[in-house]
Amino acid sequence: MKPRRVFARLLLSYLAITLVVLAAVSLIFVRLMHRYFFNVEGVHLTMRSERIAALVEEHLYRGDLQELSTLVETLAFSNDIYLWVTDKEGKVLEFAGSNPERLGLRVEQHEIEHVLAGNVITKQITGPGYNSLFHMAPLYVPGYEPQENWDSWEAGGAGGDPSQVIGTLAISSPLGSVTGIMGVVTRLGMMAALGGLFLAVGIGYTLSRKIASPLEEMSAVAMELSRGNYNVRVNHRSDDEVGRLAETLNFAIDKVSGAMREQQQTLKLQRELISDISHEFRAPLTTLQGFLELMLRGKIPEAERERYLEMMHRDTVYLGGLVRDLIDLENLEMRRETLERRPADGEELLAACLENLQLKGVEKGVKLELQVEEKLPLLMVDERRFYQVMINLVENALRFSPRGGTIRVRAHPGEGGVFFYVSDEGPGIPKEEQPFIWNRFYKVDKARSRQETGCGLGLAIVRRIVELHGGWITVESEPGCGTTFTFWLPAAPEQ
Known part of the structure; x- marks a missing residue:
């Protein structure tokens, strides 16, 4: 099984982290933008509902349904919305644009009762072919001013006296423009994420190479060391942990190569010493051996015996001096003697x-x-x-x-x-x-x-x-x- 390279592992790690971060940021960004645009649209729809309610309340209070119908149709058309009005029993009196049932909107009885109690309801409705924001608010007796509650347009809140409620006003506004904007925002977010991904790939590649390159160099140096090549060194220089590791490895190589050189030098000196000693000792020892053999055989005349002994003595003195000098030089070269x-x-x-x-x-x-x-x-x-x-x-x-x-x-x-x-x-x-x-x-x-x-x-x-x-x-x-x-x-x- 081929070992995975450090560079590949680092690059994959960078890319995985980048993808997770980009996905999380993109998701949060899209959700926040979605919430922001719908908040804006909800506020606008609430303000529009209040203006329309001020016009509708007078006709509903007087029971002028004919004028109410004309007004509702006019307001729905001019504001490009769906609009309908109910009485205080929750019965639909007038609608313009579409019937609520056709919009896929089903208002539960408890929601109607909640609005008739002086509260508002705002929610998004979606279905096949439609996506709109629905807002339902109570209609009051003309002249009555309910308490405002702007804490949240979504939550709604009590602000009016239920005894003053005469009906409800429901508005449904298509969210096509918001959906289009969100589509653009989503595409821009995806493009930004894609650009960020390419940028992250480049940065991750550079960082991974910067970290992995010296490690791969150290691995190659270690392989050369295993082959007996002690002349290699790591060229990486930096102030971080990798740089210190390279310095430590170079220091170790220097120590090992120094020890190897000393060992080789010692072996060389030993070989030279043996060769030199054998060469220098051969001649005087041969002479001594020859003279001694002649003496043992009695072939040296008595008159010449003293001269031969003096020659043998000189050779032994020479050999003694040679041994002393060899020992002295060896001690100096091996530093066995301290100055x-x-x-x-x-x-x-x-x-x-x-x-x-x-x-x-x-x-x-x-x-x-x-x-x-x-x-x-x-x-x-x-x-x-x-x-x-x-x-x-x-x-x-x-x-x-x-x-x-x-x-x-x-x-x-x-x-x-x-x-x-x-x-x-x-x-x-x-x-x-x-x-x-x-x-x-x-x-x-x-x-x-x-x-x-x-x-x-x-x-x-x-x-x-x-x-x-x-x-x-x-x-x-x-x-x-x-x-x-x-x-x-x-x-x-x-x-």
Whole structure:
């Protein structure tokens, strides 16, 4: 069974409500207009009855039936009404236009008695081919003025003395004009209702689309998520509940996609780590295995045994350093270790680092220079990690600097922090290889031994430490012109 769309349900709901409201309003409007026009016609008929009664009462009181007959016919014709007169017994004396029975009008005896008691009756009579308003009022002795009662022309009311009543006057006025007007009013009401319905359809369609569109978009986004596509987002923006739902869904997607990216990055790092470790461990382990097998078979002369042991020792030292660096880099990348950052004097940190490396510089025949151009602001750093960065960069420069060369370490404030530079006079790094020097185990000079080049993790560790401090690091180098590493760290907040 195909599920019903929200848009269709909303539109049908709007249309159903609109139809009910329009039908109710139209019905009330037609009934009110019907009542209004009949009220107006009833008032007019009552006033006309009073004028005619004033003319008829004199002739009826004198018993001049001939004059009464002429007057009744004249009044009926001139006013386009049906008119008849009864005596105080209720017997019809004169009528003009039509006999009451032919009009389908049957006046009950209790109604006649009600009028002879000084009251009036007004009612609508309908039948096949006729629709008229009937009014019956008492006729009084000439000169007598009954009490008026205008509370309601329909209800009638006592106002005259029954002892003064000499007969009744009945008038029937066709309602053709009122019926025609009501037909026009009904048609206009239907046209207005139809126009309102079309307008409601347009408004309902717009509102339904406005509400359903973002919901359908969210449904499509959810379907994409189920297929593993975490790059989709809901584009709807509004301040209502639907807008907040879209924001919540986007927030949830961001959280899930972030977690998925972290998981994928973790798996990628794990695969890279396994691949890199197997590659880096293979050569020294193969060498160690070969030397040990030769020793076990007694194929290494006693005089050469110490030299081979020194080579094996260097390989084990290399493997130990490799393991430590791998663990260190893994902890940094997975953020298993929290930086212990505190305000520190950058110049003092630099001086301490270079002091620790002076002996290595002397052994290599390389001069170490420190240049601080102006007072440095305090840094918010983990001092142990800062030492690690500087020692890695300077040792890297020492490794590639020629004897008699100079390594310059410079620093100056700028951009809300401190710029640091480590420059050497080594062979430089080819342009095409510079983007890869930050990768694990990458070595620019593949021909050098492990002891000369290290394990290839130092720069990866350096960049990660700098980034965790909120800084950045770059390299500038030209073959034969040396290399300069530049990194920036933010200053400590002012107290």
